[in-house]
Amino acid sequence: MREPIRLGTGIGWRPEIAEAVENMPGIDWVEAVAENVCPGHLPASLLRLRERGVTVVPHGVSLGLGGADRPDETRLTALAERAEALGSPLVTEHIAFVRAGGPLTASPQLEAGHLLPVPRTRDALHVLCENVRAAQAALPVPLAVENIAALISWPGEEMTEGQFLYDLVDRTGVRLLIDVANLHTNHVNRGEDPAKALGELPVEAIAYVHVAGGFERDGVWHDSHAHPVAQPVLDILADLASRVTPPGVLLERDENFPEPAELERELTAIRGTLEKAGATARAAGHGTPAPAGGRGVSPTAAGETGAAPAPDPGGPPAAPPTTAPASRTPDDAGSVPGGTPGTDPRAGTGSAPRQRVALAQAALLSALVAGTPAPEGFDRTRLGVQARALAAKRADVVAKVAPELPEILADGYRPAFLAYAQRRPMTGGYRRDALDFAEHLLLAGLPEGARTRRLRDWWLERSGPAPLPGHPLARLARATRRTLLRR
Template sequence: MPGPGEREPRGQRLGTGIGWRPEIADAVERMPGVDWVEVVAENVCPGHLPESLLRLRARGVTVVPHGVSLGLGGAERPDEGRLAALAERAEALGSPLVTEHIAFVRAGGALTASPGLEAGHLLPVPRTRDALDVLCENVRIAQDALPVPLAVENIAALLSWPGEEMTEGQFLYELADRTGVRLLIDVANLHTNHVNRGEDPAAALAELPLEAIAYVHVAGGFERDGVWHDSHAHPVPRPVLDILTDLASRVLPPGVLLERDDHFPEPAELEGELESIRKAVATGRATRSRQTPATAPTAQTPATAPTAQTPHAEPTHRRPAPAGTTPPSATDARRPATSHQSAGRTTHPEPTASVPPARRTPATGPAMPVPGVEPGPQTPDTGPARPVSGCAAARQRLGLAQAALLSALVGGTPVPEGFDRVRVGVQARALAAKRADVVAKVAPELPVILGEGYRAAFLAYAQARPMSGGYRRDALDFAASLLLAGAPKDAAARRELRNWWLDRSGPAPRPRRRATRAAHAARRALLRR
């Protein structure tokens, strides 16, 4: 419960939680002090929920589905089938809310008249007016389709987009202000972006609408060659806990959750990390209670929390002052800046509109150019003019830019102008490695059949074959490519791989598309072997 005079975001109090994964399901059930769990939405079937989750629910433990494949930051409108699946899981789990990411996961297709490509991972959206317009419309579509409130998460990034027009805090603030969506703040991702993009976590926290926070993620990672990788497979480092403490000194988060997706340690180590998270929050609360009103970070005006009946009610945030302006408040002028607490700023209440007029701040740069697409008309004060409703042109410009980047990452095409080529290479290798890891999880027989040669063979395959149909399809296509090339060389392994592929490739319906015809041609060829 909040202390005397302590402000907190509206919404359900969740407490301290941990990401539920099958590998640690038994340990999670036995852990003391676990108030709630989060489950990857795509990994559970509503009609066949894992017994562990059912037992947790029976004990009163809240379960929140966390989506990873919706791609709300993509240029296309959210897929109705994916939205329906997310809604179904929320209802089956009796969840008070659902969460997704501010990211794009696919690009190309009809919008850009180019082949559709899958990233297999969360990629950052450019912090531009085009991307914000598209994201806001996609979030509203999702809110209308879901039976419970939606919260969206800031993501970690290995690279930066050229020509960005807003900071992360400004981008998230406008998103929450325009849609009423709640925010899932990942403090580990703020640390990642600090290392990889030079962004100050305290500055981002200072610009956020703190009252819109639904809950907080905490996770571990590792640094290699000056790049931080958000692995979710390593212990939570001290800098991430420090950012959590800074956040808790500003506002009481409704919930904090530990994420771990791989290399699971002993239960005692996970329990120790949960205790470290509790201590970090307690330290922040103690700092907040000791501060005077003149020095404490200010919690902003509470927003109207979205409900199932009013999925995107307009909040009443105070809008942050433009970057680069001098705060006139004597209170803010006295507030010191530290490594995890930026200098204060004055906020100015404004009337809230469903789509506020586009405007430029001193920090705003030129709009991101997209080859082949003419920019909109310019005005001296507001930048590109946009209609109040509809964003078809913005979708096309964003779609072309995202398709060009994703094609460079997974298809080996030239790196688009303005991107750091080294960082694009780092991201491309990270995507290929993740793709190999996930295929090994969804098709665990493949590493067994191929042995030590699995990873090298898959990475060679991935370099020439971008993913376009999900990980299970990817596993089948990988096996088929090996067999058609006469691999593996060992006859027994090749026979085992052939039987595995035939068992899972399913019946052969009448071919209707080029890709389908190619798949069935491969099947016929393999059957003749």
């Protein structure tokens, strides 16, 4: 595996703190949510940062590489366009699924609106490896994938997180984005040992590290990205830095933004943690020496000129392993899952692993967002916590993409939306969700008054033209508009 690109210390770029980020000293690079950036209309703040030599990395959240379906070509093209527009040396995404259902399960496709964990099984690893290879082939720069936080555990898992990630890197050559806050979340919520996970990781594959805040409530850690970084998260960062010098470390904050001085103090704490851990490791005679300088080199200089090639599945790992890999057990087709595409009889859109993963993920997501029974083996209490967390996030995001709704409904917005979300899963993204919620309220028969008239006018203005006459939804759309116009 080629030497990783040295990035230095960075912060997640968000429009709300754009000016503060530009004025912060010592920022070597930033990360922007890919789906919030338009290649043809890059934010002026990002352009100014790039002109100063600050690296910008697009961070995707909607590919769903851990889902049963193959990566959507449109989403892959969009991610590639953002990498090229920003001149990025790499792109990142998550080891997660974000939607389920559809043709593989002969059921409606459901959207989670959030990152959900994949089971650490051979089937899920097989599907993930195929999806990662497809993404690598479509992207102009290397891909790194992130471990996620989870409130729930899958029953019957066959590997630890470290083993799962080791095999993923071994089979695809993909790099890792290690989120130490997510390791802490999984420690609190799932009883997993962060030190054991770090000990099993192929640390030479780390592209960079995320650090973020959260909070604990009733024994559950919520990875909020809206609170200060907790000391246990910094302790895990120190453990990681004692094993290897991270090529880059980034502070994430997505909402509830503090004053710039507070963000700078958190960055200072992160730098101090890295320096202390690195000095301790060097004094003990182990660990990777820190790179000279902060800012990274160009992808060409680092030898990273394109998507990382998949290693020969029959040969050794691309880099010397730091631990023994997970046991590779032949699958029911007599081949090792995750091998060269085309050699496994199960490969393909409708392969047996994809169908099994699809059915399992659809059953879980349906329980979380549509109120169906919990799949066997899951902790029902934790599923309830996760379902409420998904609904709360959904309400928050809808309020951001359609701020008129909480303005019109005032204190009634949140309880009304949470009641709506209990049995009505999201199927078409947050903007469609906002329209569907407003339509639901209007058809339910709100008391006539100024608030209802404003909501009706808002829905009619944004619901767009009716579908073409032959479209199966045309009759329903016309009937809905007639009903609302009469009120």
